[in-house]
Amino acid sequence: MIQSVGRAARILKALGSESARLGVTELAERLGLAKATVYGLLRTLEAHQLVEQDLETGKYRLGPALLQLGNSFLDNNELRARSLLWAETLAGRAREAVHVGVLYGPTVLLVHHVFRPDNSLQILQVGASIPWHACALGKAMVAYLAADAGAELLGGPLPRLTGRTQTSRDALEAELAAVVATGVAVEDQEAIVGEAGIAAALFDNRGAVVGAIGVAGPVERLLPGGPAAEIVAAVKEAARGLSRELGAGRPALPRAGA
Amino acid sequence: MDAACVRSWLGVVATRLEAERDFLTQLDAAIGDADHGINMHRGFTAVMARVGDIEEATPGQLLKAAGRTFVSTVGGAAGPLYGTAFLQAGEALGDAASFGPRLLLDALRASLEGVQRIGAASPGDKTMVDALSPALGAFELELRMGGSLETATSGAREAAAEGMRATIPLQARKGRASYLGPRSVGHQDPGATSTALMFAALEQAVLADRSHRFAAGARRRGSGA
Numbered sequence: 001m002i003q004s005v006g007r008a009a010r011i012l013k014a015l016g017s018e019s020a021r022l023g024v025t026e027l028a029e030r031l032g033l034a035k036a037t038v039y040g041l042l043r044t045l046e047a048h049q050l051v052e053q054d055l056e057t058g059k060y061r062l063g064p065a066l067l068q069l070g071n072s073f074l075d076n077n078e079l080r081a082r083s084l085l086w087a088e089t090l091a092g093r094a095r096e097a098v099h100v101g102v103l104y105g106p107t108v109l110l111v112h113h114v115f116r117p118d119n120s121l122q123i124l125q126v127g128a129s130i131p132w133h134a135c136a137l138g139k140a141m142v143a144y145l146a147a148d149a150g151a152e153l154l155g156g157p158l159p160r161l162t163g164r165t166q167t168s169r170d171a172l173e174a175e176l177a178a179v180v181a182t183g184v185a186v187e188d189q190e191a192i193v194g195e196a197g198i199a200a201a202l203f204d205n206r207g208a209v210v211g212a213i214g215v216a217g218p219v220e221r222l223l224p225g226g227p228a229a230e231i232v233a234a235v236k237e238a239a240r241g242l243s244r245e246l247g248a249g250r251p252a253l254p255r256a257g258a
Numbered sequence: 259m260d261a262a263c264v265r266s267w268l269g270v271v272a273t274r275l276e277a278e279r280d281f282l283t284q285l286d287a288a289i290g291d292a293d294h295g296i297n298m299h300r301g302f303t304a305v306m307a308r309v310g311d312i313e314e315a316t317p318g319q320l321l322k323a324a325g326r327t328f329v330s331t332v333g334g335a336a337g338p339l340y341g342t343a344f345l346q347a348g349e350a351l352g353d354a355a356s357f358g359p360r361l362l363l364d365a366l367r368a369s370l371e372g373v374q375r376i377g378a379a380s381p382g383d384k385t386m387v388d389a390l391s392p393a394l395g396a397f398e399l400e401l402r403m404g405g406s407l408e409t410a411t412s413g414a415r416e417a418a419a420e421g422m423r424a425t426i427p428l429q430a431r432k433g434r435a436s437y438l439g440p441r442s443v444g445h446q447d448p449g450a451t452s453t454a455l456m457f458a459a460l461e462q463a464v465l466a467d468r469s470h471r472f473a474a475g476a477r478r479r480g481s482g483a
Contacts, residue, residue, distance in 0.1 A: 017440035121292035128437030163376045193335035
């Protein structure tokens with residue numbers, strides 16, 4: 001490990017975790033480093049536009065080069081690029097917001113988010129991470145993981161996000177079996193009170209799960225006494241179409257009853 | 259406090275929510291879904307229409323009607339959370355025609371329990387619990403130290419506002435804001451803000467009730483003399 005690169009990374013993370021700007025002294029205190037060391041690192045990061053200094057206060061914040069890096073991270077994500085059209089179509093059919101996510105350790109990282117098409121003010125949730133067991137996207141993906149990978153996630157921490165978050169391993173295992181049987185995963189206010197999700201897994205040409213696409217919205221519209229049939233159908237169709245584009249063959253696609 | 263005082267409290271909440279609607283929505287736009295002010299205002303407009311239709315009711319019945327109306331008219335997290343808070347408070351008051359600070363404390367405690375059962379939030383998670391929990395604590399402490407309904411509601415209002423402001427540096431651990439991770443830091447929680455508003459309205463209603471009773475007492479004394 002190269003110490004100075006590690007320190008620079010810690011400076012970036014410290015600046016990224018605060019909405020307030022930080023001065024050299026504050027950063028030095030937080031990271032337990034000498035002020036001169038922090039100053040040197042900041043000057044180097046600034047030269048690469050990874051941080052910038054506020055001219056009035058002398059404090060530092062993240063720089064514009066990071067935005068480009070973040071964007072190219074998202075652009076290089078093939079899944080995101082390919083999902084744009086399918087996600088848009090799904091949002092139009094379901095009249096709800098659409099999320100596309102990938103599994104990143106025990107959390108689902110949202111790589112794409114289409115707003116609910118009703119012109120209401122909504123905030124972009126791309127980059128958000130949600131514990132896998134608390135959302136439909138996570139359950140959709142974990143259901144198709146290899147047995148050992150799935151068992152590892154089931155054995156890991158299962159934090160409670162609402163009163164309805166499923167934290168029992170047995171119940172989650174039963175839910176994952178139901179996902180494989182029905183082809184969709186359902187979430188009933190397990191991550192956010194009042195919000196539900198319906199999602200299906202995405203597969204590549206080897207039949208391996210590479211992500212999930214799903215609808216997220218008010219529980220009364222998504223689960224009116226059970227998952228809304230037309231939304232379930234639209235989610236499945238989008239997942240099938242997108243998987244085919246990602247190279248999954250029709251016969252290789254796990255199907256209900258297959 | 260009697261049914262008239264509960265009605266006046268709900269009325270003050272509705273008026274204040276109307277005034278603060280855009281501010282609440284603005285707070286929510288930073289870390290939520292930009293609908294908190296709109297939802298709360300819509301919910302309380304419906305609540306006022308509903309309780310206006312009920313002529314004879316105990317305080318408990320009024321709060322339960324408010325809770326049910328809120329759940330059925332407000333979407334998102336606010337509907338179930340505030341709806342449950344009012345329902346539980348109404349349950350705790352039972353059939354009492356009027357209630358003092360002890361019963362109000364029980365009602366507040368039942369509200370907090372209901373909210374925590376649904377939302378699983380603890381103090382420090384950057385939610386309405388960060389205003390509700392300290393308000394309850396201050397209310398109880400004031401009563402233990404021999405305070406009155408007026409001083410207890412005033413203490414609760416102050417603690418709720420303090421709890422609301424204390425959500426600013428917190429990183430959200432519950433609700434949509436938690437999706438933002440560190441980016442939720444530096445923003446005041448909209449739910450804690452609307453909860454603080456309810457305690458400010460409670461104090462206002464309690465003080466107005468006291469001055470009404472004082473004026474009525476003075477009139478009686480005046481007419482008797």
